[in-house]
Amino acid sequence: MAKCKSCVVLPFLVGLVASIVLGWWGFPKVLYSQKTQPIRFDHVVHVEDQAMACEDCHAFRDDGSYAGMPTNANCVGCHEDVQGEDPDEARYVAEYVQQEKEVEWLGYQKQPDNVYFSHIAHKELDCTSCHPDVANMSTPPVYYENRLSGYSKDTMKMWQCEECHAQSGASNACFVCHK
Amino acid sequence: MGLDRRSFISLVAGGVAGSLFTPVIWKTLDDVSIWTQNWPWIPRLQYGEELTFPALCKLGSDAYGVKVKTVGGRPVTAEGNPDHPLSLGGICPLGAASVHLLYSPSRVKNPKLKDGSSFKDITWAEAEELLAGKIREAGSNVAMISGDETGSVTDVLSGLVGKAGSDKSFFMPGESAPAAAALAMLGGDGQVGYDIENANYVLLLGADALGSWGNVARNGKAFSASREKGVKFVYVGPAQNGTSAVADSWVPCNTGTEPVLALGIAAVIAGTSRDRSSWPGFASFAKFVQTAYPLDKVAEITGVKAAVITGLAQELVRAGRPLVLTAAEAGQGLGAFELAAGMSLNMLLQRVNAVGGVRILPWAPKVVEAAADRKTMFANDLVAYLSSVADGGAEAPALLMVYGANPAYALPNLTKAQAAMDKAGFVVSFSSFMDETAAMADLIMPDSYAFERLDDAYSPYGSGQPNYTVVAPVIKPVFDTRPAGDVLLVVAAKAELDLGFESFEDVVKAKAEALGADFDEMVEGAAWVSEEFPAQDLALWTTPLQELAVAAKDGKSLALAPVQRLKIGSAKIAIPPFNTNAIRFDEMLGNDMYVLLNAATAKNLGLKKDDAVKIASSGGECKARVRIFEGVMNDTVVAPLGLGHTAWDAFSRDKGDNVYKLLAADTEAESGLSRFATVRVTVSKA
Numbered sequence: 001m002a003k004c005k006s007c008v009v010l011p012f013l014v015g016l017v018a019s020i021v022l023g024w025w026g027f028p029k030v031l032y033s034q035k036t037q038p039i040r041f042d043h044v045v046h047v048e049d050q051a052m053a054c055e056d057c058h059a060f061r062d063d064g065s066y067a068g069m070p071t072n073a074n075c076v077g078c079h080e081d082v083q084g085e086d087p088d089e090a091r092y093v094a095e096y097v098q099q100e101k102e103v104e105w106l107g108y109q110k111q112p113d114n115v116y117f118s119h120i121a122h123k124e125l126d127c128t129s130c131h132p133d134v135a136n137m138s139t140p141p142v143y144y145e146n147r148l149s150g151y152s153k154d155t156m157k158m159w160q161c162e163e164c165h166a167q168s169g170a171s172n173a174c175f176v177c178h179k
Numbered sequence: 180m181g182l183d184r185r186s187f188i189s190l191v192a193g194g195v196a197g198s199l200f201t202p203v204i205w206k207t208l209d210d211v212s213i214w215t216q217n218w219p220w221i222p223r224l225q226y227g228e229e230l231t232f233p234a235l236c237k238l239g240s241d242a243y244g245v246k247v248k249t250v251g252g253r254p255v256t257a258e259g260n261p262d263h264p265l266s267l268g269g270i271c272p273l274g275a276a277s278v279h280l281l282y283s284p285s286r287v288k289n290p291k292l293k294d295g296s297s298f299k300d301i302t303w304a305e306a307e308e309l310l311a312g313k314i315r316e317a318g319s320n321v322a323m324i325s326g327d328e329t330g331s332v333t334d335v336l337s338g339l340v341g342k343a344g345s346d347k348s349f350f351m352p353g354e355s356a357p358a359a360a361a362l363a364m365l366g367g368d369g370q371v372g373y374d375i376e377n378a379n380y381v382l383l384l385g386a387d388a389l390g391s392w393g394n395v396a397r398n399g400k401a402f403s404a405s406r407e408k409g410v411k412f413v414y415v416g417p418a419q420n421g422t423s424a425v426a427d428s429w430v431p432c433n434t435g436t437e438p439v440l441a442l443g444i445a446a447v448i449a450g451t452s453r454d455r456s457s458w459p460g461f462a463s464f465a466k467f468v469q470t471a472y473p474l475d476k477v478a479e480i481t482g483v484k485a486a487v488i489t490g491l492a493q494e495l496v497r498a499g500r501p502l503v504l505t506a507a508e509a510g511q512g513l514g515a516f517e518l519a520a521g522m523s524l525n526m527l528l529q530r531v532n533a534v535g536g537v538r539i540l541p542w543a544p545k546v547v548e549a550a551a552d553r554k555t556m557f558a559n560d561l562v563a564y565l566s567s568v569a570d571g572g573a574e575a576p577a578l579l580m581v582y583g584a585n586p587a588y589a590l591p592n593l594t595k596a597q598a599a600m601d602k603a604g605f606v607v608s609f610s611s612f613m614d615e616t617a618a619m620a621d622l623i624m625p626d627s628y629a630f631e632r633l634d635d636a637y638s639p640y641g642s643g644q645p646n647y648t649v650v651a652p653v654i655k656p657v658f659d660t661r662p663a664g665d666v667l668l669v670v671a672a673k674a675e676l677d678l679g680f681e682s683f684e685d686v687v688k689a690k691a692e693a694l695g696a697d698f699d700e701m702v703e704g705a706a707w708v709s710e711e712f713p714a715q716d717l718a719l720w721t722t723p724l725q726e727l728a729v730a731a732k733d734g735k736s737l738a739l740a741p742v743q744r745l746k747i748g749s750a751k752i753a754i755p756p757f758n759t760n761a762i763r764f765d766e767m768l769g770n771d772m773y774v775l776l777n778a779a780t781a782k783n784l785g786l787k788k789d790d791a792v793k794i795a796s797s798g799g800e801c802k803a804r805v806r807i808f809e810g811v812m813n814d815t816v817v818a819p820l821g822l823g824h825t826a827w828d829a830f831s832r833d834k835g836d837n838v839y840k841l842l843a844a845d846t847e848a849e850s851g852l853s854r855f856a857t858v859r860v861t862v863s864k865a
Contacts, residue, residue, distance in 0.1 A: 011186040015193025023201020031206070061229050068226030068251050112213075113224045148210035150217055 032144040032153055038103050039096070040088040042138045054127055054135065064120030069105040072097055106143040108132055108154040116179040130156060227251020232653045233260060233704035235634050237583070238273035238280075238752045239745055240353055240510055241265070241394045242329045242636035244706060245274050247653045254278045254630055254654055259396060264646050264708050265639065269396030272746040276755035277629065281657055283756065284828040285612040287625035288658035298623070303661060306624050311673035313605050317577035319344030322603075324561060326351045326584025326751050328553070329636035331546070331686045332664040335678065336582050336609075337556065338547035339667055342676040347576065348551040349561035351584045351750060352511045352591070352853065355640040356557035360515035360850040361522050362539065364722045366459075367531075367715040369539040370553070371522075373504055374643040375401040377535035380498030382491065383414045383422060384437035384521055385513075386506035390421035391743035393506075393641025411498075413491070415440060415483075416508055417740045418775065418817045419810030430491070431812050433482040434508070434738035435857035438517035438727055440488065441505060441524045442468050443477030447492035448527050455527075459718035464523065467724040480729055482812060500535035501528055509741040509820055512591070512856035514847040516727055523720055532712050539715050540645045543637040544693035546686060547678055562844045562853035566592050568599035575602035581609065581616050582626070582663055588615040588824065589750035591842035591855040594799060609663040614753070618826040625660040627652075632662035633702075635687050637694075645709040647694055649687055649701035722849060729857060732814070736859040737780065739796065740817045741838050748821040753831035765806055766819070772835030773806040775817035776862070781807055783814075784862055791865040794818065796858050799840030802865055816862055 046052045057070040076097055082090045096103050109131055111117055122130075132141050132154070144153035165172045182190070198204060231246045236257070244263025247254045257277045261268035280286075290306035291298035301309075314321065323340045325333040328350055337348040350356065358371040375381060375388070375398060388398040402412060402425070414426040415437055423429035432440055449455070449465035456462065474485040481488075495501045505521025507513045522537065530536030545552050551559070565586070567573040579600065590596040600606055600619065608620035611628045626632070630653040637647050664683030671678050680686045691698040696707035730738070746761045747754050754762070766773055774794065781787060786805050794801045794816065803818065811817055822835025841860055844853040 007183065007186045008189045011182070011190035012193035012196075015190040015195075016197035017193075019194040019197025020200055023198055023203045027201065027203050027206070031210070059228070066226060067228055071227065071251070112216075113222075146210055148207070149213035151213065 031147055033147055035106060035143040035145055037106055037140045037143065039092045040139055042086065042088075043134045043140075044136065044138045047135045060119045064118035065116065066110075066119070069103075069107060071102055072100070106145075106152070108141070108143065108152050109156060110152065111155065112151070115177050117177065225250040225253050225255060227253075231258070233263070233650055234630050234653055235636055235648060235650045236271070236274040236277050237327060237329070237629060237634075237636065238277060239271055239391070239395065239749045240743075241639040241641065242327075242648070243271075243274070243394055243396050243639070244648055244650075245270060245277065247278060247630055249653065252654070254281060260704075262704060263648065263706050264644070265394045265397045265642060265648075267397060267400040269400045271395045272758060272761065273749060273752060273755065274396070276757035279757040280612075280752070280755055281628055281630060281654075283612065284830075285614075285753070285826075286628070286658055287610060287613050287617060287623050287660070289660070290625065291623040293621045303624075303659070303666075306622060307666065307670050307673060309622060310607060310624065310670045313578050313607075314339070314343060314670065314674040314676070317343065317604065320574065320577040320604075321345045321580070322347035322349065322564075322576035322578070323580045323582070324349045324351065324584050324586050325582045327582065328353065328355055329639050330583075331635050331690055332582060332662075332667070332683070333556075334545070334547040334550040335664050335667045335671075335680075335683065335686060336580060338550035338678045339671050339676060340580070341549035341551060342671070342678060345576075346551065346555075347559070347564070348556050349559050349564060350556050351586065351589065352562060353640065354506055354510060354513065354518070356560075357513050357515045357518045357850070357852055357854075358522075358640065359554060359557045360852060361517075361519035364515060364519045364849070365522060365526065365717045365720060367539055367717050368554075369541055369713055369715070370638060371640070372538040372540045372638070372642045372644065373502060374535050374538050375502065375504075376404065376643060378500050378502035379408070379410050379535065380494060380501040381405075381410065381412045382495060382501065382503045383412065383416075383426070384441055384503060384505040385416050385432075385435075385508050386504045387416070387420050387422045387508055387510070387743065388504065389425065391745050392510050394639060395745065397643075398641075411494070413494075417738065417812045417815050418508075418742070418808075420508075420742060423810075430483055430487060433480065433812055434740040434815055435512075436481045436729060438505060438513065438520035439472065439477055439729060440481045440483055441503065441520040442472045442727070443474060443481070443483075443488050444492045444495065445520075445524050445527055446472045446477070447474070447489055448496060448524070451496065461719050463724065464719035467720075471724075471726050495524075495528055500530075500533075502530060502536055503528070507856040509743050509856075512741075512842070512844075512854060514728075514854035514856075515850035515852055516725070516847060517854070517856070519720060520727060526717060526719055531717060532715055538643055538712055540638050540642065541711065541713050544690060546689040546693055547680070549678060558851070560846070560852050561586070562591055562596070562855075563846050563851065565590070565596040565599035566844075568602060569595035575599065575604065577604035578607070579603040579605070580607045581620070583609070583751065585610075585614040585616045585751060587619050588826075588837065589820075589839055591839065591844040591853065592798060593837070593839050593842070609666070611660065612752075613826055613828075614751075615824065615826045624663070624666055625658070626663040626666075627656045627660040630654055631656040631660065633664070633684055633687060635690065637690070645711065647691065647696055647701070647707040649691060649696075649698060651702040725849075728845075728847075728854075730859045733859070736861050737776075738812075738815045739794075739838075739841055739858045739860045740811075740815055741820050741842065741858075742817055743820050747819065748831070750820075753824045753827040754821070754834065756828070756830045759830055767822070767835055768804065770834050771802070771804045772819060772822050774803040774819075774862075775806050775808040775811050776815075777809050777811045777813060778807050780811070780814055780816075781805060786862070786864065792862050793865045794841060794860050794862050796841040796843050796860040798843035798858070801836040801838055801841055803836060816860060
């Protein structure tokens, strides 16, 4: 009987542990592909050395909705020609500015199209409450793309919005976010 | 210790149990649910900076300013431009769909040369060399057709034809030409406009001013503003339409006989006690209308009761600032005499060059020396010319150039027009779309679309004041297209014909300068408006007085009332894909279009709702289904223009039938213009 009991319990435990390990460690590696930004953008150089503010490049529309990533129009004022010795800057000028091609930046928090998010309504919060603190990064973080859904790993889920709204007393009615 | 069956099941059970404590199942389910909403055909929002740019809409018969909103540099929608005098913030159904046409499946994406029954792609250099060679070969045997009465590209094209030694510069039919000829009959000279905003009584004789006639957006704004001011709008026409639906009253009138009604009203007004004996031409005019158009005769021809005619005359006299606007329901087809009839009524009411009346606008300045001026072009009748070519009465052009027009689809005497184009030695189409004319052309040099090119517009027909608009491109060409104005100048240079300009921008600058407008301010969005109206020395109908031609009733045929509904397109544009949802089930079912008959007429013909019918005239035949609608005069059939395309795309091709086939034109002896507003047709079960 003892032998019989160990041949049931032990495999069960092995399966249980292996499954938990694979589920928490292996599954994310399978689910997400890793991508890097097309050009390494050094935020530190711009924020600390050039004293630029987030709003200088990341502008919102009048209604506070997302206006998209900065375009070449934001950059050519300084980078029509190569300014420094950073090879990524040289590549940016050669491959994008001179060829009038926009960089396909990867947005870490881009929400689905059916979500309306006004930055003005959330202006009391720090940018880093939701976004990675890229202002202190010389190399943007790795972008994890969900192979199934196609969204960034960092895309905020609805429960996170609802939780924050509930805690701060804001309405959780559907139309607040889904116009 | 081997892995026996029991151990394996235990291992799997452990694995399953463990997975419940990981995100694998829950996360996968969540992501799958998101993935199921991520189909590639679901529209995506465009992100980026939002801007608006002034632009022009020329898709209908008029031209007016719109504002194009761009997001991230890409146009997404067009809105009315509150700063433009012909929009005042309004927009027409074609303007509302205009941005989407940028990406229409009908766009011609690059130059094409006829290759047997299809086309082969060629480069711009090849196309320009080819056309320059054809111009040199053709000598003076060239002709041009333009569908743009307002823009300077027409001047460049006409200049090219003129420099080659030809006077064959034509516009597509419209009401500018008969209006100008009518004004000339009364001794005037200029472009006819209507100051609807400042009138306090507007009698619309046939003009579907709120649906398709003239400056539709501006008309709508003027009507809207009139509600608070107590201005009365009266619509006269054979069928209820968008204008009659909101006008203060609708006076049913037999198709195309609105000018007769105008003369009947004139007879009543001329008979009032006011002394007009000193007015030039009044005596003979009054005698003519009172003799030729007594009330009972007018009532019989028009179907309008004598008391109603008298009432309209009294209202006009009492109004103070009345305005009479005469037009065909379809915005074309009236002769000059017919338009002069309505104009005479305005003269009798002393409403010419008066605030709230008919305004005479100066002609656009001519900057391309070799081009025919607008007045000359309006006098050249395209329908008569093509009919003559088809019949062998005139030599077919060795080279025919078509810009902004679709004569292979949208002309009366259509069979003859198509035959004449077939006889032309070489046909070139400057079209943004694969329309019927492009499809039959030998060479297509695709024009950049409205928002991709510099363009201008001088006082579209109906404008109440002289105005000029210049717009810069909103976006770079989406496909390998080029603005026709620039292409024509390049080709002219290659053919060694000097038009005096190197770029189209120079032409527009010269026109702006000639008007005293600031080009730089205009491309930023400022419209030029003038309040100068050339003085006119008019006399009541100075040409030989004669009765208007009215198609005789024969008891078997019906009067055809062709109508324009801008949502389904115009003479230039087929159904915009964006507008297909606006077409009602009782306007089109499947691929069958509906024509309207009232119940009495349908009963006489043995027809009932949804019956398939054949409509025939001396010009051709159409197929349709019957819709019973009591807002139509007896013995009248209302049929929509703009359907039945054989080219374009799946949104338009073979949808309904082409009513232009039914429009048989005759030539007005005095003016030489074609008239086709009173066509009679037979309607029988198909």
